[in-house]
Amino acid sequence: MKNNKVLFLCATHGDEGFSIPVVKKLVKEFNFDWEIGNTKAQSKNLRFMEADLNRAGPGNINSKIYEERRSCELIKLGNKYNETIDLHGTISKTGIFIIVPNPCWENIELAKKFNIKNVVLWPGLKPTGPLTQFIPNSLEIECGPKNDSRTAVKLERILYEYLSGSIPKIKQNYFIVNGVFTKDIKKPMKDFIKFTYKNIAFYPLMVNQYPKIKCYMMQKLQDKL
Secondary structure, eight states: OOEEEEEEEEOSSTTOTTHHHHHHHHHHHHOEEEEESOHHHHHHTOSOSSSOGGGOBTOOTTOSSHHHHHHHHHHHHHTTSSEEEEEEEOSSSOEEEEEESSOOHHHHHHHTTSOOSEEEEOOOOSSSBOGGGSSSSEEEEEEESTTOHHHHHHHHHHHHHHHHTOOOOSOOEEEEEEEEEOOOOOSOOOTTSOEEETTEEEEEESTTOBTTBSEEEEEEOOSOO
8 A cells, every 4th residue: 555644855955866766775775755856867876956945935837947846846745745755865974964954843753753863953944945844844855975885774764663663762963053164173073962162162063065064053952942
């Protein structure tokens, strides 16, 4: 029987197709729906063609830009499902963590269904943003490093447990993104490990992932949400 309650999105960024084999394997047993987000960019192993699809929400079906049209299509599709999971990959050594662009209680409760330790609340402060900012009951799962075969193995296990309805046993840590760190410093940083710079303490995220940005800055929230 088809599981119409959940939709998986893969390769919303075209160079993050590592999750496609994982989803293809799992769909044989659980028979859910899934979609390649940026089909054109994925075929060329590019992050995007004209614009970043995961910054193009809510999209514009009449736009001349492919990603803006595609964003609109995917958001409309996601609204047909009870839960939408957008799978991403990073070159950073972040491990697997959750990003919630729309940190309402519904999405936080969805995050609790996954056996994933770190949950990042990343509120959209602009009228445009990630797909899951505009899809009800949705979130992103970010996996790093994406080119490490062990990452795919761990993702498969996590998704299997989620699809099986297993109750997560891990204690989750909650963070909120509150800034960007741009200083080029030699002192090593690690994702999700507390760091202090000139008496300012924060938790780094996606260290050395983007040009001109050392990392994103986070604060850790209370133990339970």
